[in-house]
Amino acid sequence: MNAPAGAAKPPAIKLKTRKPTGIVPWPLLLIEGEEGAGKTYSAAQFSSSDRIGQMYWIDLDEGSADEYAAIEGANYLIIEHDGTYRDILEQVEAVHAEARRAAAAGEPPVVLAIDSGSAFWRMLTNWTYERGRRTRKNRALLQEDPDAAYDIGRNLWNDALERWNRIIYLLRTLPGISIVLARGKQVSATDDNGQPIQNKSEWKVAAQKDLGFDSTCWVRMKRNADPQIIKVRSLRMRVEQKKPLTLRDFSIEDLVFNKLGCSVESQPRIMPALAGDLVQPWLTRIAELKDKEALGALWRSVPDPANRLSREEIATVRAAAEQRAAELDNPRSEMGEGPLTDADKLRAAAKRKAAEQDADAEQ
Template identity: 50%
Template sequence: MAVPGLKTRKPTGRVPWPCILLEGEEKAGKSWSLAQFSASDKIGALYWIDLNEGAGDEYGAIPGARYQLVEHDGSYAAVLAAVQSVKAEARRAADAGEPPVVLGIDTGSAIWDGLKDWASERAGKSTRNRELLKRDPNAEITISQNLWNDAGARWRKLQTELLTFPGIVVVTARGKEVTEVDANGRPIEGQKTWSVQTHREFPYAASVWVRLRRGRRPLIVGARSVHVGIKPNDDPAKEVTDQAASGRLLEWLVFDALKCDPGTAHVRDLVSFHGGGLLEHERTEEAAADRGAATPAVRAGGRGEPDVADLVARIGDARGDDELREVWAAANRSGLLQVEVPTAGGSYTVAELVQARHEEFLEASVRTQPAGRRVAVGDPSVPQTPAAVVEAAQAAAAAARPDAGREAPPANPLLEPSPTPDDPRERRLTAARRGVLASLEALGVTEEQIAARFGRPAEHVATKRLTALVRDVIATQRAAGSGQQEIVA
């Protein structure tokens, strides 16, 4: 029955060109099977992209093997261009009624490993991580979500080219049994699971997933097919027992098991979802926001919540720490404190942008007479954000200022020198620690002076000691009335 305004069509039932994931443990025969496939008289040219394997040259000596090795420099751009060139040739062959072109990538694990390394290298160049590595060359680098998104976008671009290939695609990958871990990343004793070393989306996207293990029959883990005999969610993985598959696994899989007919096979109708332009009601809401609406847009849940752009704008417009505390609380309620925001100077979280803005206020307060309400560490009425902690340090310093006729306060044990490093958990590079270090820098205190004061390098000093030093320096400067004082005992 036709539905007004809805375009429909009947399914064809035809078998599309397959994209095969051929994974397994080392020396199980993945590359060998690909070379054997090239000997089939049912296919045309086979183009082999060799990545971190190096088996392509030697396996050319397998009886009947006939394939072309694709030369490249190993870069993402070169591999993508090679895939697109082979795809164009496969389209030409299909249009001419020639036997199907085969694209083999050996191995897909190398592509995802390379993209992970690319994300790691970019992370190491960020402003935040450069400062971290300057203090500790062996520090663990955190790869922000936007860099993982970039690596995933590159993989999905390549994956789309493979899924819409007008011929046969075979991608090998490394697979192995690993110890299962719990939600906290701890190994679970006695429990094992199988891990495929490629992007986690590819086993879902591939039309057929085959596993090879030494000394065992090939295993069809899953197949998007009505002919293989594995019904999704009903049937377990299926061992290949057909003798016709011996010595011709991939040929048997494509033409016998999947029943792919080159005369009727087609490219999968892969329509990617995209956000598109604004809808009418969204344009109305955007126009209302542009007219200066003070409150954030109401989301589907019915509760007014800010988005990241709104928070960033409020951070820039803040005129004091009271407004910053409101931004912090709003971001915390919405779960947006750790969302990465790209800036001209690098990528920072919302929490770090709030901290940076507070540091501007703190630096200004050092140069001028402090004013406004101050808070104390532990005050239950005030959110204890890194900004509030640093501000409380400033307030404590003001309270510690010696008055006439008043005895000097006792020595602070946190400022006592000691060659022993503090607990590593107390000197992790958190947002609070970055704020305290920035405050010391604004006060003119160098890392050499910190090391001389505590008897050990600055990176071995707990954050609470550095906070105590901020108080001490501010109190000393105020007592002197001007200039920056030497802090070395």
């Protein structure tokens, strides 16, 4: 069907392309294995390399960062944090920014080591279970029987996975070298219901299940065997299915710069974060704001065409900003007081809107 004469035509969508660079990107290394196999030692030893810049070390419930600095030539800075997810995330973001600065200045690559990914995932798992205990249904169940088994909603696990993925995305796109240490061991195999399978075992990495997939190179270390590469994303190395590649005289420096082929010309993986819509980043930003003036400025800026939000998306973001403002107007007054109900939030929003209308009338 032809458009009516004189009707405006929608703007043509331009094709966006670029030529591939062929440059080897900086890696995210997963080094996992048995206790005492040398995972932490290998990372600390890597800090002595003259082919890297500053190494930053995030110690998560492992407690070995100070001791391993005694290794000859070790040179890394321990990142201090208060143990909360937000503080850890902010420190990883700060390292990401410093790595960008160093790369832009042509300096050797920044290195970030996290010891360990197992502790980080355990923290998020514990957070999910605690949230599950606090639901109204489970509180009532546990009040009757403190040892009762309770269900955890899929939404709570999705929240934990989102937090994990925010850190992993920063590591995968770091303009430098990311190293995640993790615990791994042989355990009894289980069926789809979580029940052990008799006389059958499997190797288990104590971390979120996609960590191996997200890593560039996955190294396994055992106490009585040479390290093995389980998986690698590289044109220079190949690991056949179920045939790990054994590494004799293993070092992270040799792996990164010789076997993977990284160099001063390497760059971070060009990998824009995927999003189902443009709303979620706004909602995350709103949830973190604690100043009503900042919320007001955000509310006014939402319709800007540069934000590329549809009319429905603008309404959603503005509603979230108004709800957040209502929460700031009605904070918890006593320790242990539960969160505001939807009715409370609506009443607070209506009260605030009436006050704004009164203020406008006076002007």
